[in-house]
Amino acid sequence: MFELGQSRKTAAIRTSKCVCFFCIGDSMDKFMIEALKEAKKAYKKNEVPIGAIIVKDNKIIARAYNKKEKNNIATHHAEILAINKACRKIKNWRLNDCTLYVTVEPCVMCCGAIVQSRIKKVVYGISNKNYGGVESIATIFDNTNISIEKGIMQEECLAILQKFFNEKRN
Numbered sequence: 001m002f003e004l005g006q007s008r009k010t011a012a013i014r015t016s017k018c019v020c021f022f023c024i025g026d027s028m029d030k031f032m033i034e035a036l037k038e039a040k041k042a043y044k045k046n047e048v049p050i051g052a053i054i055v056k057d058n059k060i061i062a063r064a065y066n067k068k069e070k071n072n073i074a075t076h077h078a079e080i081l082a083i084n085k086a087c088r089k090i091k092n093w094r095l096n097d098c099t100l101y102v103t104v105e106p107c108v109m110c111c112g113a114i115v116q117s118r119i120k121k122v123v124y125g126i127s128n129k130n131y132g133g134v135e136s137i138a139t140i141f142d143n144t145n146i147s148i149e150k151g152i153m154q155e156e157c158l159a160i161l162q163k164f165f166n167e168k169r170n
């Protein structure tokens with residue numbers, strides 16, 4: 001069942017390798033590097049290392065990382081915190097011309113917040129089989145105009161999570 005869903009979505013989601021000036025490797029992305037920096041901050045603070053940034057007019061207007069443990073609030077995912085910061089920054093709840101970069105596929109809750117905030121594009125690194133709301137357990141963006149790009153710097157996005165959970169286990 002999962003495989004069916006996955007293959008159906010694979011056609012709909014554009015997976016791309018960045019070829020821009022800033023890119024060092026074959027799928028490096030200067031904004032995903034920034035999202036990863038946020039994930040690293042989370043890692044250092046013993047939070048599940050997921051980072052997000054929001055970009056408008058090619059500038060970062062918000063950056064955040066998962067703070068569930070620190071704040072003891074279940075909804076304090078990186079994406080929600082970044083959306084809140086971005087709305088405050090531009091004094092507008094509509095983030096129409098913004099792109100959200102996040103290291104991991106947003107969960108169903110965060111996908112809902114992305115739809116509500118009118119973000120136009122979501123770029124993420126790896127899929128989230130247990131909670132992902134873009135392609136994994138739901139396809140929240142299906143009937144929206146939100147564009148999706150995935151697989152950006154996925155090795156790096158995955159590596160930091162694996163490191164975190166491996167250390168937790170030991």
Ligand SMILES: [Zn+2]
Pocket residue numbers: 077079106107108109110111
């Ligand atoms: Zn979430």
